[in-house]
Amino acid sequence: MQQFVAQTLNGLTLAGIIFLVSSGFTLVFGVMRVTNLSHGAVYLLGGYIGYSVITATHNFFYGLVAGALAMGVFGLLLERTLITWLGGREMSELLATLGLIYVIDDISLAIWGGSPLTINLPGLLGRSTTLPISGIVYPNDRIFILGVSVVIAVGLYYLLRRTRVGAIVRAGVDDREMVSALGINVRLVFTLVFTLGALLAGFAGVLGGTVLGVYTGGDGDILLFALAVVIIGGLGSFEGAIVGSLIIGLIQNYGTAYFPAVAYSILFIPVIVILLVKPEGLLGKVTR
Amino acid sequence: MTADEKAGAVAVSPPGPGLPAGRGARLALTALRGSRRFTAPVAAVAVGVVLVLLLQGNGFTSTLVVDMLVYAIAAMSLDFLGGYAGLISLGQAGFLGVGAYGVAIAEVHFFSPWAAVGIGLGAVLALGLALGIVAVRTKGVSFVIITLAIGQVLWGLAFQWVGLSEGDNGIPLTILPALGPFDLNDPLTLRMTVLVVFAVVALLLVTFVHSPFGLSLRGVRSNETRLAALGYRTGLHRYLAWVIAVFFAGVAGVLYIFVNQLISPAAMAFSQDGLLVIMVVLGGLGSIWGPALGAVVIVLFQQELSIYLSRWQTLMGLTMIAVVLFSPGGLWGLVRAAGRRRDALIARLEAGQARRGAS
Numbered sequence: 001m002q003q004f005v006a007q008t009l010n011g012l013t014l015a016g017i018i019f020l021v022s023s024g025f026t027l028v029f030g031v032m033r034v035t036n037l038s039h040g041a042v043y044l045l046g047g048y049i050g051y052s053v054i055t056a057t058h059n060f061f062y063g064l065v066a067g068a069l070a071m072g073v074f075g076l077l078l079e080r081t082l083i084t085w086l087g088g089r090e091m092s093e094l095l096a097t098l099g100l101i102y103v104i105d106d107i108s109l110a111i112w113g114g115s116p117l118t119i120n121l122p123g124l125l126g127r128s129t130t131l132p133i134s135g136i137v138y139p140n141d142r143i144f145i146l147g148v149s150v151v152i153a154v155g156l157y158y159l160l161r162r163t164r165v166g167a168i169v170r171a172g173v174d175d176r177e178m179v180s181a182l183g184i185n186v187r188l189v190f191t192l193v194f195t196l197g198a199l200l201a202g203f204a205g206v207l208g209g210t211v212l213g214v215y216t217g218g219d220g221d222i223l224l225f226a227l228a229v230v231i232i233g234g235l236g237s238f239e240g241a242i243v244g245s246l247i248i249g250l251i252q253n254y255g256t257a258y259f260p261a262v263a264y265s266i267l268f269i270p271v272i273v274i275l276l277v278k279p280e281g282l283l284g285k286v287t288r
Numbered sequence: 289m290t291a292d293e294k295a296g297a298v299a300v301s302p303p304g305p306g307l308p309a310g311r312g313a314r315l316a317l318t319a320l321r322g323s324r325r326f327t328a329p330v331a332a333v334a335v336g337v338v339l340v341l342l343l344q345g346n347g348f349t350s351t352l353v354v355d356m357l358v359y360a361i362a363a364m365s366l367d368f369l370g371g372y373a374g375l376i377s378l379g380q381a382g383f384l385g386v387g388a389y390g391v392a393i394a395e396v397h398f399f400s401p402w403a404a405v406g407i408g409l410g411a412v413l414a415l416g417l418a419l420g421i422v423a424v425r426t427k428g429v430s431f432v433i434i435t436l437a438i439g440q441v442l443w444g445l446a447f448q449w450v451g452l453s454e455g456d457n458g459i460p461l462t463i464l465p466a467l468g469p470f471d472l473n474d475p476l477t478l479r480m481t482v483l484v485v486f487a488v489v490a491l492l493l494v495t496f497v498h499s500p501f502g503l504s505l506r507g508v509r510s511n512e513t514r515l516a517a518l519g520y521r522t523g524l525h526r527y528l529a530w531v532i533a534v535f536f537a538g539v540a541g542v543l544y545i546f547v548n549q550l551i552s553p554a555a556m557a558f559s560q561d562g563l564l565v566i567m568v569v570l571g572g573l574g575s576i577w578g579p580a581l582g583a584v585v586i587v588l589f590q591q592e593l594s595i596y597l598s599r600w601q602t603l604m605g606l607t608m609i610a611v612v613l614f615s616p617g618g619l620w621g622l623v624r625a626a627g628r629r630r631d632a633l634i635a636r637l638e639a640g641q642a643r644r645g646a647s
Contacts, residue, residue, distance in 0.1 A: 029429075033429075035429045035432070035433075082609065082613075085613060086612070086613070090429055091376065091429070092612050092613075092616070094429060095376075095565070095569055095608070095612045096608070096609045096612040096613065098378075098562050098565060098566070098608065099566065099604075099605040099606070099607075099608025099609040099612065100605060100609060101562065101605070102559075102562070102566075102601045102604055102605030102608070103601070103602050103605035103606060103609075104605075105601070106601035106605065107599075107602060110598075110599060217557075220557075220558040220559070223558075224436070224437070224440050224558070227433050227436060228437060230433075231430075231433060231434070231437070235430075260448060261448050261449045261450065261451065262444070262445065262448065262449060263444075263448060264440070264441075264443075264444030264445075264447065264448055265441045265445050265448070265449075267444075268437050268438075268440065268441045268444075271434075271437050272422055272437075275422055275425060275426065275434060276422060279426065279430075
């Protein structure tokens with residue numbers, strides 16, 4: 001029982017990290033119809049930059065901010081150059097960002113090498129707490145990650161549901177042409193959403209580097225989690241990203257704990273089921 | 289607009305003003321007409337001869353060429369699906385793996401080498417038939433994502449299901465099929481067999497592409513609603529294209545394990561799926577021969593260029609981006625453009641001749 005509770009908490013932690021990555025991915029797709037396959041590589045690069053800044057400054061929070069901001073700037077530049085040049089051709093965007101994965105990964109390998117790196121949390125966050133009732137000793141860093149993810153999810157929800165910018169973004173998901181026709185600068189909204197998505201991915205890279213590590217190939221793993229999430233939750237749906245992240249995070253953790261031989265593969269069972277039963281995803285609106 | 293449609297558009301546009309006629313012009317016209325008629329067969333024969341010669345040796349070159357041919361088969365199969373049915377798959381390396389693992393696992397369980405080949409191809413065909421039901425429900429970006437997911441499930445099984453697949457270590461294959469004097473354990477026989485299979489697969493795919501099935505497949509890609517309205521079973525077209533592509537990826541997988549005598553999850557990793565797509569796009573989506581050329585270039589990058597340039601993957605990624613941005617027809621697009629320029633020149637010369645004959 002104790003183990004099950006611990007596994008559930010682990011699953012929720014993973015879900016938090018996956019959510020930070022997939023929410024950006026799904027919003028970018030929803031608003032811009034851009035499938036950014038390099039989103040996972042952005043996550044990993046954020047983790048690497050965070051690691052270097054933490055090593056230099058001995059302050060985790062500087063690293064977290066640096067990783068997020070650096071990737072935000074990277075996203076801004078990427079949207080203003082490559083994505084703009086491709087002019088909305090969906091398949092070209094997908095293929096170009098596929099090429100970009102090899103560039104980012106290769107440069108990361110040149111700078112940070114091939115051995116896995118781990119980011120350690122400072123002070124109290126690096127220790128463990130005995131949880132009430134169950135008496136489980138649980139690491140604080142995971143509780144911290146879970147808490148931060150929830151805070152950001154609530155913040156994003158507020159941004160999307162209660163602010164003017166959020167209303168424009170949601171309208172963009174539903175009907176981009178209409179938003180444009182109403183005189184709203186859609187270009188600016190695109191840049192904003194893309195930058196925010198990359199910023200969240202970089203943030204998640206540093207945060208995830210604590211429990212998952214920063215390693216070559218980590219980008220592919222997180223990208224696949226994010227893709228599974230958006231299929232389950234629905235491409236373009238923010239709430240879908242929350243639900244999908246919970247499903248994928250928990251299945252991945254239970255799978256690894258109880259069915260290690262097929263842990264990775266059973267992750268995709270809900271994906272296949274959703275595609276057969278409800279191809280637009282649980283909460284998806286985008287018709288495909 | 290695809291390379292094909294562009295080619296059609298240029299062919300019907302006026303070829304420009306007629307050129308003056310004269311002795312030189314007549315000679316040039318004869319030469320150009322000869323080039324139009326003989327370039328393709330001469331090039332085919334020349335490439336065939338060069339390949340046969342390169343495959344004779346036992347050194348590095350023949351190994352390199354065999355690798356290129358195996359990947360070319362996989363890339364062409366992917367192009368058939370991506371270029372003609374409009375379904376770009378990011379899981380094709382997974383099916384290459386299924387073909388290879390099928391053979392290896394069957395031999396581990398004491399099946400004869402020929403039976404193992406049958407099991408490998410049977411497994412990939414069965415899997416293609418089953419997964420196609422899910423996969424071809426989607427199109428475009430969604431299809432890319434679902435095939436990526438399928439490819440990763442297959443990779444995950446190979447990596448984690450140690451009891452079946454030996455995990456990360458992979459499974460070695462020691463005995464290859466033999467039939468009398470035809471013995472694949474002999475390296476030269478094996479290399480020639482790979483060449484023959486490559487040629488057969490290429491010709492089969494080209495035949496499919498030019499068949500009524502291939503034409504209606506392109507119709508489904510360009511305007512599915514119209515084809516459906518005309519009574520075509522568009523879903524069935526996509527399904528068949530998928531099964532054909534998956535099966536030939538499996539064929540490439542069987543050859544892969546014959547050549548490498550080992551299959552491990554690394555051959556099915558996401559980066560390999562991406563590499564196959566890069567081969568296809570770099571070579572030219574929708575041209576069959578282009579992706580074979582793309583496979584040659586990428587394998588050269590991987591095995592030759594990497595010796596001199598440690599950052600070859602960066603170069604490859606940038607090349608991919610540049611091709612998508614500036615030359616969507618890929619390398620084969622350049623070949624086609626040269627052919628179109630020649631045809632335009634012929635048309636202008638003919639116009640000049642006709643004017644002179646009339647006056």
